Amino acid sequence: MTQPEPLPIEVLLVEDDPGDVLMTKEAFDDHKLRNTLHVVNNGVDAMAYLRKEAPYEGVPTPDLVLLDLNLPRMDGREVLAEIKKDDALRRIPVVVLTTSEAEEDVLRSYNLHANAYVTKPVDFEQFVNVVRQVDEFFLSIVRLPPL
Numbered sequence: 510m511t512q513p514e515p516l517p518i519e520v521l522l523v524e525d526d527p528g529d530v531l532m533t534k535e536a537f538d539d540h541k542l543r544n545t546l547h548v549v550n551n552g553v554d555a556m557a558y559l560r561k562e563a564p565y566e567g568v569p570t571p572d573l574v575l576l577d578l579n580l581p582r583m584d585g586r587e588v589l590a591e592i593k594k595d596d597a598l599r600r601i602p603v604v605v606l607t608t609s610e611a612e613e614d615v616l617r618s619y620n621l622h623a624n625a626y627v628t629k630p631v632d633f634e635q636f637v638n639v640v641r642q643v644d645e646f647f648l649s650i651v652r653l654p655p656l
Contacts, residue, residue, distance in 0.1 A: 517543040518572035518647070523555040523588060524548065524606075525580050532633060533575070536640035544644060547571065552583025556591055559598055571601060573647050576623075578607040578614060586617060593622040604643055 524530050530548055537546050547568065549555050555576075558565040574592070578585035585605065592598045602624040607614070610628050618626050627643060630636050 517545060519569045520544050520546050520573045520575060520644075521555070521558060521571035522546055522548045522575045523550075523552065523580065523585065524575070524577045525550045526577070529577070529629065529636075532636050533640055535633075536637040537644075545569070550580075552580045552585065552588040554582075555580075555588050556583065559592065559595075559601075574601055574603045575606045575643070576603050578605060578609055578618070586614075586621065589618065589621045589623055602647060604647075606639075606643070 522530065522533055524533065530550070534546060534548075537544065547558070549558050554565075555574075557563070558568060559571070559574075561568060561570075576585045576588060580588070585607065589603055589605070592601065592603055599622075603622075604625045604627060605614075605618045605623045606627050606629055608629050608631075615626050625643070627639060630639055
């Protein structure tokens, strides 16, 4: 018996590096990922997007957040803390996707209730593979909570 095709999900990428945004978009395109990727490039915009504040009224609630730690205006750690203390947002899975391999960043992210911590590879093919695996895991394996 074949598994039913998983439904596409809404993914919010919070990333300030244009190169990493482009690589993530290409990873979605290269692997024909049917998920919709939305992008904001700082922590303040991420929270406005998630709370559907101007100029993000009417945007879909993401099923998954891919969050960089080193962001302008409000860093990823602060964004993660805000998401996880907000009753309306805390069930959204957050994957920290960052260049930092620092043990303190890993521990702090999990202490703030990140759902996963992934270090970005610098090689494009490896980066694409990581994004695809994160996508497959949350799309095909994990059952996401209703929002």
